[in-house]
Amino acid sequence: xxxxxxxxxxxxxxxxxxxxxxxxxxxxxxxxxxxxxxxxxxxxxxxxxxxxxxxxxxxxxxxxxxxxxxxxxxxxxxxxxxxxxxxxxxxxxxxxxxxxxxxxxxxxxxxxxxxxxxxxxxxxxxxxxxxxxxxxxxxxxxxxxxxxxxxxxxxxxxxxxxxxxxxxxxxxxxxxxxxxxxxxxxxxxxxxxxxxxxxxxxxxxxxxxxxxxxxxxxxxxxxxxxxxxxxxxxxxxxxxxxxxxxxxxxxxxx
Ligand code: PEP
Numbered sequence: 001x002x003x004x005x006x007x008x009x010x011x012x013x014x015x016x017x018x019x020x021x022x023x024x025x026x027x028x029x030x031x032x033x034x035x036x037x038x039x040x041x042x043x044x045x046x047x048x049x050x051x052x053x054x055x056x057x058x059x060x061x062x063x064x065x066x067x068x069x070x071x072x073x074x075x076x077x078x079x080x081x082x083x084x085x086x087x088x089x090x091x092x093x094x095x096x097x098x099x100x101x102x103x104x105x106x107x108x109x110x111x112x113x114x115x116x117x118x119x120x121x122x123x124x125x126x127x128x129x130x131x132x133x134x135x136x137x138x139x140x141x142x143x144x145x146x147x148x149x150x151x152x153x154x155x156x157x158x159x160x161x162x163x164x165x166x167x168x169x170x171x172x173x174x175x176x177x178x179x180x181x182x183x184x185x186x187x188x189x190x191x192x193x194x195x196x197x198x199x200x201x202x203x204x205x206x207x208x209x210x211x212x213x214x215x216x217x218x219x220x221x222x223x224x225x226x227x228x229x230x231x232x233x234x235x236x237x238x239x240x241x242x243x244x245x246x247x248x249x250x251x252x253x254x
Pocket of ligand 1 (some may be wrong): 032070174175177178208214215216217235236237238239
């Protein structure tokens with residue numbers, strides 16, 4: 001199937017990999033994926049590895065992403081990293097509102113919207129995560145939850161800014177659990193997200209936005225998930241931590 005929108009496959013390494021391990025991984029990916037042109041490939045190492053990894057990917061088809069950033073441009077915010085600091089390492093993407101940040105750091109939709117505006121203001125592409133908890137799916141609230149997250153997390157963005165953004169649908173019950181959404185479940189929610197974006201912005205903007213699926217993506221399920229009409233890529237956690245797993249996902253997505 002030929003997709004109207006180019007796929008984006010991003011690896012979220014989370015709090016894993018020393019600098020040396022990160023370099024091993026990215027050098028391996030660079031070798032394995034050198035010939036891939038059909039997919040935008042992004043790796044999101046921990047902050048501490050961005051500097052070294054950025055040097056390796058400079059002359060490659062791999063782009064760099066960060067796992068979070070501050071909503072502030074600088075100042076007295078101990079422990080925080082600003083968009084401008086990420087740009088020093090040629091970071092182009094930033095994951096925002098990941099369910100782990102929502103769960104463990106109390107991040108709200110309003111905060112995600114502020115961070116998204118700050119990212120876009122610095123010409124970084126935000127990968128904005130939404131997704132329902134298991135009990136919300138089981139009680140039929142998936143669409144209501146996603147609608148509220150989209151309304152809150154995209155508040156204030158212009159149509160042009162939304163086109164520069166990526167939405168990641170990550171059902172929380174599928175993250176790191178090995179319990180992947182079926183291709184049909186993913187397609188249903190992705191189509192719903194696109195319909196909501198058309199209402200919030202317009203049809204043409206909604207058609208162009210890339211919507212990634214995340215949650216236990218592996219080489220064995222990538223092809224079927226990526227072939228769904230509204231699935232434009234993947235956000236991959238566990239399987240992005242080793243060369244074979246991640247490069248097979250990229251290759252199987254083409
Ligand atoms: C993630 O952390 O965004 C994720 C999707 O993790 P995993 O692929 O391990 O489920």
